[in-house]
Amino acid sequence: MKRRIRLLRVQASPLCRTKGRLTVAGITFPCVLGRSGLVTAKREGDGGTPRGALPLRGLLQRRDRGPRIPSALPFHAIQPEDAWCDDVADRRYNKPIKRPLDQTSEERLTRADRLYDVIVPLGWNDGPIVKGRGSAIFWHLSRENGSPTAGCVAVTPDVFRKVLPRLSRHAVMVIG
Template sequence: MLGSVRVFASVHDRRKGFLIAGGAIFPCALGRGGIGTLKREGDGRTPRAALPLRSVLYRADRIGRPRTLLPVRAITPRDAWCDDATDRRYNRLIDRPPGEAEERLTRDDHLYDVIVELGWNDAPVIRGRGSAIFWHLARPGFTPTAGCVAVAGHVFAKVLPRLARHCRIMVR
């Protein structure tokens, strides 16, 4: 079982990096602002922190239930993540009718077919300090994220079953 996964930025492009899990090294995408210590809503930075893994969310209409020891939940069409710092539900999974604003979890692309919710700014929540920091699927070419860590699909298949419940992603 893996107690930690490490993430480092590339020396050539701070928006790309490497995820190291159990001795294996995988390319990953990072936030368009690179890795940063001072994270704010909308800055595009991936937070430099030890991030606990909270749960796995997945699109049951697209993939099978991920094998993992972490809590798992299927994404519904009403699922969204509150990124409005003025809302009392900021940085939480919320129920929203399709078509309303917020960070929709049912996307047309495949980026959120599997998501690991990372424990950033959630204990306690500080408004404006950043929301919706996930570990999710990468775009082709590992183009930058809005602040998340993103990997190829085969990485989840290899790594998720090996994650201990107390595992953390160490973003450095």
């Protein structure tokens, strides 16, 4: 078996702060960044994609939207009540949570669009968690029009299908 890949690099385009490139084992793919581009001092709601070495924490996928993508990352099938807490006043800030289906949440993981059909949570502000420093930095699917994210890194579905099976369980995304 081939050696699994441990390093992914994300760099912003010099021409557009919301566009970038993801490089994995010498192969480069286009990616989309947050509306504020790359930031050093990340804050909740600023639209920036944080610079740093962020471990890949697992693979979350909607099983009703396609077959499971093989990966060495820990897997969780996204359920309708799954969400991510981005409320700085909540003790569960920057953690996965369960929400009643009749309760709204900006970070509900089951969305009508396909952005969160495949999600890799990145290890941002999770050891220790600092309220207000930013939550839910994901590597997820991009919009068809390539518009910016709220601070995440986004790619097309084919990139996930090509890259995820080759990654180590301990892979790290270096953004900068």
